[in-house]
Amino acid sequence: MKKTVRNIYLGLILFLMYAPIVTLIVLSFNASKSRAKWGGFTLKWYASLFQDKAIMTALYNTLIIALLSAVLATVVGTAASIGINAMKGRSKTIMMGITNIPILNSEIVTGISLMLLFIAFRVTLGFSTILLAHITFCIPYVILSVMPKLKQTSKSTYEAAQDLGAGPVSAFFKVVFPDILPGIVSGFLMAFTMSLDDFIITHFTKGPGVDTLSTKIYAEVRKGIRPEMYALSTLLFVSVLVLMILVNTSPKEPKDRKTVSKRKSLQRGLRLAIPLLLVAVLAGGGAFYYFAGAKDAGSEKLIVYNWGDYVDPKTIELFEEETGISVTYEEYETNEIMYPKILSGAIAYDVVCPSDYMIQRMIENDLLAKLNLDNIPNIKNMDSIYMEQSRSFDPDNAYSVPYCVGTVGILYNKTMVHEPVDSWDILWDSKYADSILMQDSVRDAFAVALKRRGYSLNSSKVDQLIQAKDDLIAQKPLVQAYVVDQVRDKMIGNEAALGVIYSGEAGYTKRENPNLEYVIPKEGSNVWIDSWVIPKNAKNKENAEKFINFMCRPDIALMNFEYLTYATPNKAARALIKDEETRNSKILFPNAEDLTNCETFQFLGDDVDSYYNELWNKVKSN
Amino acid sequence: MNHTLVNLIDISKSFGDQVILDELNLSIRENEFLTLLGPSGCGKTTTLRILGGFESPDSGKVIFDGKDITNLPPNKRNLNTVFQKYALFSHMSIEENIAFGLKISGKSKAYIHDKVKYALKLVNLDGYENRLPDSLSGGQQQRVAIARAIVNEPRLLLLDEPLGALDLKLRQDMQYELIRLKNELGITFIYVTHDQEEALTMSDTIVVMNQGYIQQMGSPEDIYNEPQNAFVADFIGESNILPGMMLEDKLVEILGAKFPCVDVGFGKNKPVDVVIRPEDVDLLAPEEGTIQGVVSHLIFKGVHYEMEVQANGFEWLVHSTDMFPVGQQVGIHVNPFDIQIMHKPESEDEEAIGINE
Numbered sequence: 001m002k003k004t005v006r007n008i009y010l011g012l013i014l015f016l017m018y019a020p021i022v023t024l025i026v027l028s029f030n031a032s033k034s035r036a037k038w039g040g041f042t043l044k045w046y047a048s049l050f051q052d053k054a055i056m057t058a059l060y061n062t063l064i065i066a067l068l069s070a071v072l073a074t075v076v077g078t079a080a081s082i083g084i085n086a087m088k089g090r091s092k093t094i095m096m097g098i099t100n101i102p103i104l105n106s107e108i109v110t111g112i113s114l115m116l117l118f119i120a121f122r123v124t125l126g127f128s129t130i131l132l133a134h135i136t137f138c139i140p141y142v143i144l145s146v147m148p149k150l151k152q153t154s155k156s157t158y159e160a161a162q163d164l165g166a167g168p169v170s171a172f173f174k175v176v177f178p179d180i181l182p183g184i185v186s187g188f189l190m191a192f193t194m195s196l197d198d199f200i201i202t203h204f205t206k207g208p209g210v211d212t213l214s215t216k217i218y219a220e221v222r223k224g225i226r227p228e229m230y231a232l233s234t235l236l237f238v239s240v241l242v243l244m245i246l247v248n249t250s251p252k253e254p255k256d257r258k259t260v261s262k263r264k265s266l267q268r269g270l271r272l273a274i275p276l277l278l279v280a281v282l283a284g285g286g287a288f289y290y291f292a293g294a295k296d297a298g299s300e301k302l303i304v305y306n307w308g309d310y311v312d313p314k315t316i317e318l319f320e321e322e323t324g325i326s327v328t329y330e331e332y333e334t335n336e337i338m339y340p341k342i343l344s345g346a347i348a349y350d351v352v353c354p355s356d357y358m359i360q361r362m363i364e365n366d367l368l369a370k371l372n373l374d375n376i377p378n379i380k381n382m383d384s385i386y387m388e389q390s391r392s393f394d395p396d397n398a399y400s401v402p403y404c405v406g407t408v409g410i411l412y413n414k415t416m417v418h419e420p421v422d423s424w425d426i427l428w429d430s431k432y433a434d435s436i437l438m439q440d441s442v443r444d445a446f447a448v449a450l451k452r453r454g455y456s457l458n459s460s461k462v463d464q465l466i467q468a469k470d471d472l473i474a475q476k477p478l479v480q481a482y483v484v485d486q487v488r489d490k491m492i493g494n495e496a497a498l499g500v501i502y503s504g505e506a507g508y509t510k511r512e513n514p515n516l517e518y519v520i521p522k523e524g525s526n527v528w529i530d531s532w533v534i535p536k537n538a539k540n541k542e543n544a545e546k547f548i549n550f551m552c553r554p555d556i557a558l559m560n561f562e563y564l565t566y567a568t569p570n571k572a573a574r575a576l577i578k579d580e581e582t583r584n585s586k587i588l589f590p591n592a593e594d595l596t597n598c599e600t601f602q603f604l605g606d607d608v609d610s611y612y613n614e615l616w617n618k619v620k621s622n
Numbered sequence: 623m624n625h626t627l628v629n630l631i632d633i634s635k636s637f638g639d640q641v642i643l644d645e646l647n648l649s650i651r652e653n654e655f656l657t658l659l660g661p662s663g664c665g666k667t668t669t670l671r672i673l674g675g676f677e678s679p680d681s682g683k684v685i686f687d688g689k690d691i692t693n694l695p696p697n698k699r700n701l702n703t704v705f706q707k708y709a710l711f712s713h714m715s716i717e718e719n720i721a722f723g724l725k726i727s728g729k730s731k732a733y734i735h736d737k738v739k740y741a742l743k744l745v746n747l748d749g750y751e752n753r754l755p756d757s758l759s760g761g762q763q764q765r766v767a768i769a770r771a772i773v774n775e776p777r778l779l780l781l782d783e784p785l786g787a788l789d790l791k792l793r794q795d796m797q798y799e800l801i802r803l804k805n806e807l808g809i810t811f812i813y814v815t816h817d818q819e820e821a822l823t824m825s826d827t828i829v830v831m832n833q834g835y836i837q838q839m840g841s842p843e844d845i846y847n848e849p850q851n852a853f854v855a856d857f858i859g860e861s862n863i864l865p866g867m868m869l870e871d872k873l874v875e876i877l878g879a880k881f882p883c884v885d886v887g888f889g890k891n892k893p894v895d896v897v898i899r900p901e902d903v904d905l906l907a908p909e910e911g912t913i914q915g916v917v918s919h920l921i922f923k924g925v926h927y928e929m930e931v932q933a934n935g936f937e938w939l940v941h942s943t944d945m946f947p948v949g950q951q952v953g954i955h956v957n958p959f960d961i962q963i964m965h966k967p968e969s970e971d972e973e974a975i976g977i978n979e
Binding site: 154156161164171178 | 703709
């Protein structure tokens with residue numbers, strides 16, 4: 001009885017621990033793309049995984065970095081262990097403590113500190129910085145596994161070897177080294193595994209165009225999970241599993257062994273394996289640099305820094321083909337992540353695509369270069385509405401060229417709302433209690449409240465802001481939830497009657513649920529513009545201008561519109577849209593009069609920003 | 623007997639504030655079995671490590687066969703060490719362990735093979751070539767450590783408490799083995815131990831050390847019979863050490879009674895320490911003794927009885943083949959030549975330095 005309970009308990013724990021990974025592994029063999037449906041066993045995701053050049057490059061990077069960093073960390077860590085072991089008393093304890101801290105330290109802190117260090121010393125972020133970072137965080141693991149072996153090794157064997165005529169170095173390699181070899185091997189494997197596994201530190205120290213598997217998976221998953229990612233994650237899990245098994249089994253020598261013969265072969269195996277491994281690493285590293293060098297050979301380069309999945313990859317390929325410029329493409333998730341990277345100057349990006357208020361901030365901080373509009377003749381294709389709107393953050397249209405635009409409005413369900421919707425007021429109507437969705441972000445929420453009262457959404461007047469706060473608090477009982485991406489899914493699922501939503505999402509929701517309707521309230525709203533800009537420290541400014549000009553070409557803008565479904569400010573491209581309904585969509589392409597009261601967000605300064613946050617916290621905690 | 627092989631001249635060594643050796647002088651003759659004997663912390667191991675080259679002295683010189691080797695690293699010295707914990711190379715077979723030194727000095731394969739075989743035979747371990755050290759008993763490992771050292775034919779063999787980890791019976795066997803080896807090989811042995819019995823059994827010369835100073839140096843018989851101070855007397859075997867007063871030459875007052883002795887030259891009415899070995903105390907009928915006492919303890923030790931006798935406020939330790947039951951009144955008598963008179967140290971420093979003329 002007791003035994004059964006024990007087994008059930010054990011089973012439950014194992015199930016909880018491994019269920020997620022088993023799910024992932026099962027899905028990687030699922031022929032159907034759906035997560036919910038089993039479409040039969042297949043290996044096709046593995047096949048297409050190995051055909052994906054970007055992923056294979058990332059795999060190659062991962063292995064090279066893991067090998068190089070593990071080898072170097074092992075050498076440095078072993079030497080450090082020997083040094084620490086020779087220390088006495090307090091200084092030894094202190095040194096061990098110091099070397100252990102990085103293991104306990106939060107990875108994100110390590111990652112950010114390393115990034116700051118590289119930036120401070122003007123080291124360009126890239127392959128070498130990832131490698132340095134990995135060596136750094138792997139060293140403590142090597143020390144941790146070598147130290148106990150060194151402690152077990154009696155000092156007198158080293159002295160005995162010297163006594164018998166061996167010099168200090170030869171005594172170390174002949175006598176001490178074989179004794180601590182299991183610790184070194186497991187330290188190496190541990191370092192290799194940690195490096196293979198790492199995401200956070202890599203994320204902060206990597207440069208443009210260099211990805212390891214983990215950062216690649218992250219970038220891919222952001223765009224929506226492809227089944228290839230299940231296959232890749234499965235492979236990553238299996239290889240880490242194999243390594244961990246090796247770490248835990250290799251150093252143990254069978255206890256019952258009394259004679260030498262068996263161990264001899266193991267030793268010979270190791271002696272053979274280590275040089276082979278080194279040769280492999282060197283050859284691999286050499287090949288990599290040759291490969292990287294070959295890629296650089298086409299001297300014309302361009303580094304693009306853009307939102308995740310914010311361009312049709314085919315347009316980049318076309319650009320490369322037409323101009324012969326090789327493009328390195330990097331992505332970020334939010335303006336706030338992008339901004340400090342540009343500010344630091346660690347990477348000289350050539351083209352970036354920030355949002356309106358961020359462009360204003362970058363202009364104010366002198367981070368952007370003025371565009372040479374002679375090189376961007378296609379700017380003539382831009383709708384003058386957006387060029388005018390852009391003046392709110394770029395007064396002379398001198399720094400930015402619009403790429404994607406949109407508005408914020410109300411999405412409502414016609415089956416639930418039986419009255420005309422044309423004002424923000426409806427979000428304060430108690431009839432719709434518990435079926436209103438608000439955006440869970442400070443500026444978006446305040447924009448709604450401020451606009452409803454007829455104020456500017458960039459207001460920094462205290463009385464207006466306090467009134468907006470009070471309004472939001474008054475509205476709170478009616479609100480079903482403050483959400484971001486779920487507005488889309490909840491509205492499609494008929495879970496709410498009204499929701500504040502971005503126009504880019506509105507088109508999609510309407511296709512999925514024809515009962516939904518999008519409107520820009522008459523009081524006005526936020527119109528957002530993401531524009532191409534060139535940072536001041538760009539190394540390839542002319543290429544960047546070529547790229548912006550290319551993106552403004554009607555056929556290219558059309559491709560991107562069809563890929564992204566975000567509205568394009570490109571008049572000529574809009575004219576090329578075949579589907580009449582889309583071409584004339586008021587949601588995507590509002591008239592000038594629809595936008596009369598609309599404003600773009602502006603950067604209000606740090607003080608006002610924190611005042612907004614303070615008020616928002618009061619709303620949320622009320 | 624032979625010429626001097628090693629000379630330690632004015633060797634001083636401190637670790638931090640702690641003085642381990644203070645201007646130590648010692649010479650070791652060729653083919654001698656010399657033992658450094660003393661309690662832990664007396665400096666004996668440090669002396670050995672300075673000889674081996676594992677520590678360098680703060681000042682002073684090490685002269686080996688007429689050459690100054692003070693600054694020579696261990697691997698350049700023509701001597702070998704048998705370490706306290708054997709220090710065998712656990713990843714190598716017994717054969718590889720023993721061949722280690724020969725391989726490094728570049729001897730031919732055939733030569734090494736023969737030498738290893740010979741060395742193993744010498745320590746009675748034929749046929750153990752392919753075993754690993756961990757599979758051997760402590761005693762066997764010790765023999766391997768000795769074989770590994772002597773196979774290099776050093777002029778001098780240093781042994782650092784090599785038998786310390788062995789049990790009593792094995793230790794005694796190994797003592798005889800070591801004497802045999804030394805005689806067969808004709809190598810000079812410097813042996814470090816804190817076990818006085820081991821020292822007395824094996825050595826030609828014993829150097830008794832305490833707190834970094836040599837207390838007494840001499841043959842086992844000299845050390846045992848003529849301890850020059852209370853430390854040596856106390857450390858070597860069991861003794862009765864009593865405060866006394868040298869009344870005149872050949873007459874000492876102990877516990878208020880006058881005992882004739884054979885020592886001269888201490889002056890008149892000088893306080894001294896008196897050493898009387900337990901086996902030299904004769905128990906007689908009360909009226910026949912110099913002083914009288916009562917037996918307070920009695921233990922049978924096999925070869926003899928061990929008794930404690932309360933007499934004149936001192937607890938006398940007595941070894942005797944005659945048995946006196948507890949409570950028995952006895953008289954104590956000591957032959958004049960069994961009384962050993964020593965200077966009384968007048969300060970702690972003097973106690974450490976000893977009376978080493």
